[in-house]
Amino acid sequence: MIEKRPLATWFSHTVLILGVAVVAFPIWITFVGASHDAIRMPQVPLPLLPGDQFFINLKAAFVEGVGNAKEQSVGIMMFNSLIMALMIAGGKIAISLLSAFAIVYFRFPFRMIFFWMIFITLMLPVEVRILPTFEVVANLGMLNNYWGLTVPLIASATATFMFRQVFLTVPDELLEAARIDGAGPMRFFKDILLPVSRTNIAALFVILFIYGWNQYLWPLLITTDKSMYTIVMGIKQMLEAAEEAPEWHLIMMTTLLAMIPPVLVVIGMQKLFIKGLTETEK
Amino acid sequence: MARVLIENITKSYGETEVLHGINTDISDGEFIVIVGPSGCGKSTLLRMIAGLEDISSGTISIDGRVVNTLEPKDRDIAMVFQNYALYPHMTVFKNMAYGLKLRKFSKKNIKIRVHQAAKLLQLEELLERKPRQLSGGQRQRVAMGRCIVREPKVFLFDEPLSNLDAKLRVQMRLELRKLHKRLKVTSIYVTHDQVEAMTLGDRLVVINDGYAEQIGPPLELYEKPASIFVAGFLGSPAMNFISAQISADGKTAQLSEDVKVPVANPLSKQGITEKKVTFGIRPEHFSLSDKEKTGLPLRVDHAEFHGASTMIYGRLPGNDELITVRLPHIHHISPETVLMLTALPEHIHIFDQKTGKRI
Known part of the structure; x- marks a missing residue:
């Protein structure tokens, strides 16, 4: 929409700038906080301009470690988070692609029952079934490892639904042409269906990566070994320094670092992400 | 190339029968057009020959082999769809080569065949393009190319020209006719357009409400229509x-x-x-x-x-x-x-x- 009314232009810009400021200000404060030393941070008022300690804090976070006993390196926590987010995103996509494929293209007995069973899991997120799930994971000996961190989070009704919708928009003729060309079901899945839903997979990957990265409650429950801590829960642990005041400068630095991978994923996959959510032509 | 024999074919969806015993004997190299108003069952018949729909009763045989229970890929047929059904993520070359690749042709062989077909259809310059970069007529030709490279026994066409504009349709009609003269592959062509039917077919099968009203060469149907329906359907303006x-x-x-x-x-x-x-x-x-x-x-x-x-x-x-x-x-x-x-x-x-x- 193009309108040539100066007042409207001025107004919409004000709203947009205010919106950006609301979103950006906390991030700016985080950055500023990460660039001061331990003495400046607890003082009032909060600093609004960056200090000169940024690289010293960066080194402290990565090399010397953070937390009570300075034994946790941010690097290891980020690596754990990365593995967890990738496994959750990859696992969810793989499983929901296959289950949507089964539901849309195969006429097996009790198909609708399975469909509704998947649907019902929407109402049972991990938070609701946290005790029984913990019991199962503990019995399977998956505490304190990546499997325990990810497997219970992988089953996903939302992604299955999304792929079901995507597959329903793929014209039947494509399947028929592939059948005449001599493709079996798995061939069709690999050669036609996957490439055709490429952008949707990318869009979902972005969403699921961030979902995985931001997991807090489940890792908190399942990991007791410090080497398996993820960064989001790591930040929380740092706040609970028992005797001393929290080391705000290091906490802010860790927070800043924790924001980087999701941002990279979003920027890197921006084009595919938008295409996947808006493109309808198959 | 093959003779296609259709004997007493019926098709029912649950209780409703939509095709009531169709019989046709299509000889080797013949171009046969199945024509009728929309919803008469003509596409269903074609899809049954292709193996995309189950046959309720009767038999279809291609080249002396009953194909009732064979998968589409084992029937040695190729089909052009109304919306072309090109694979959107593959280039023209890959679209045409896909069927050959699955049939384990050597890379060299695939290349030769695709280039031959591309030359025949004037697609040589477009081989590296994606379907979305092509015009309607070009897509249509790619769809045909995909069939030609396989050298199947039977070509099936499901209203292939209905998505083109009027001028292009006339042009593609001529090209189709020429192509058939050159390749001499048994072809079964479904359309609701009587002009297409009259100009393309060696013989027509006029279907109405699931019955074959009349089967014969276009002129015979025009001069001696067997029923009011055939008489009114063929010829423009209508009888x-x-x-x-x-x-x-x-x-x-x-x-x-x-x-x-x-x-x-x-x-x-x-x-x-x-x-x-x-x-x-x-x-x-x-x-x-x-x-x-x-x-x-x-x-x-x-x-x-x-x-x-x-x-x-x-x-x-x-x-x-x-x-x-x-x-x-x-x-x-x-x-x-x-x-x-x-x-x-x-x-x-x-x-x-x-x-x-x-x-």
């Missing part, structure tokens, strides 16, 4: 139908209360007396009577000038049906004039009003 009562002696036909026309060859010879019939006369078969008093009196409603011919629309007395007449050259005829029309006896088709069949 005029006039219902009439044949007199007891078979010499005259009562068209309406005050119009009685003599029948040239007394129908009594064929044993047609006292019967309700429908006369069918094509618009182009009418001519103006030289005598003032004989013929069908047509009250002109309006006339259209098409350049080479003049179309006259009018009504017969006591009948509300619009009659179309096509006269060669330009005639200036004003509305409300009464024209006396005649037609040669061999151009008058007579159908039984009850059964709709030709008498």
Whole structure:
């Protein structure tokens, strides 16, 4: 929409700038906080301009470690988070692609029952079934490892639904042409269906990566070994320094670092992400 | 290349039968067109030959082999779809090569075949493009190329030209015809467009409501339609139908209360007396009577000038049906004039009003 009314232009810009400021200000404060030393941070008022300690804090976070006993390196926590987010995103996509494929293209007995069973899991997120799930994971000996961190989070009704919708928009003729060309079901899945839903997979990957990265409650429950801590829960642990005041400068630095991978994923996959959510032509 | 034999094919969805026993014998290298209005079951029949729909009863055999239970890929057929169904993420080359790749052709062999087909269809410059970068006509040709490279026994076409604009359609029709002459592969072509059917087919199968109304060469169907449906379906503008009562002696036909026309060859010879019939006369078969008093009196409603011919629309007395007449050259005829029309006896088709069949 193009309108040539100066007042409207001025107004919409004000709203947009205010919106950006609301979103950006906390991030700016985080950055500023990460660039001061331990003495400046607890003082009032909060600093609004960056200090000169940024690289010293960066080194402290990565090399010397953070937390009570300075034994946790941010690097290891980020690596754990990365593995967890990738496994959750990859696992969810793989499983929901296959289950949507089964539901849309195969006429097996009790198909609708399975469909509704998947649907019902929407109402049972991990938070609701946290005790029984913990019991199962503990019995399977998956505490304190990546499997325990990810497997219970992988089953996903939302992604299955999304792929079901995507597959329903793929014209039947494509399947028929592939059948005449001599493709079996798995061939069709690999050669036609996957490439055709490429952008949707990318869009979902972005969403699921961030979902995985931001997991807090489940890792908190399942990991007791410090080497398996993820960064989001790591930040929380740092706040609970028992005797001393929290080391705000290091906490802010860790927070800043924790924001980087999701941002990279979003920027890197921006084009595919938008295409996947808006493109309808198959 | 192969003979396709269709015997007593029926198709039911649950309780409803949509095809009622179709029989056709398609000989090797023949171009057969299945034509009918939408929803008559013609596409279903084609899809049954392709193996995309189950056969409820009857048998289909290709090259002497019953294919009822074979997968589409094992029937040695290729199909062009109405919306082309090109793989959107593959280049033209890959689209055409896909079937060969799955059939484990060598890379070199695939390349040779695809390039041959591309040359035949003038697609050589487009091989590296994606389908979305092509125009409708080009997509259409790629879809054909995908069939040609496989060198199947039978080509199946499911209304392949209906997504093209009128000019391109005429052009592709000619190209299809030429291609078939060169390749001589048995082809089965489904369309609802009677012009396409008449110009493309060696033989036509006219389907109406799941029954094969008539099977034969286009001209035979045009000149001797077996039923009112075939007569009305083929030819443009459509045939005029006039219902009439044949007199007891078979010499005259009562068209309406005050119009009685003599029948040239007394129908009594064929044993047609006292019967309700429908006369069918094509618009182009009418001519103006030289005598003032004989013929069908047509009250002109309006006339259209098409350049080479003049179309006259009018009504017969006591009948509300619009009659179309096509006269060669330009005639200036004003509305409300009464024209006396005649037609040669061999151009008058007579159908039984009850059964709709030709008498």
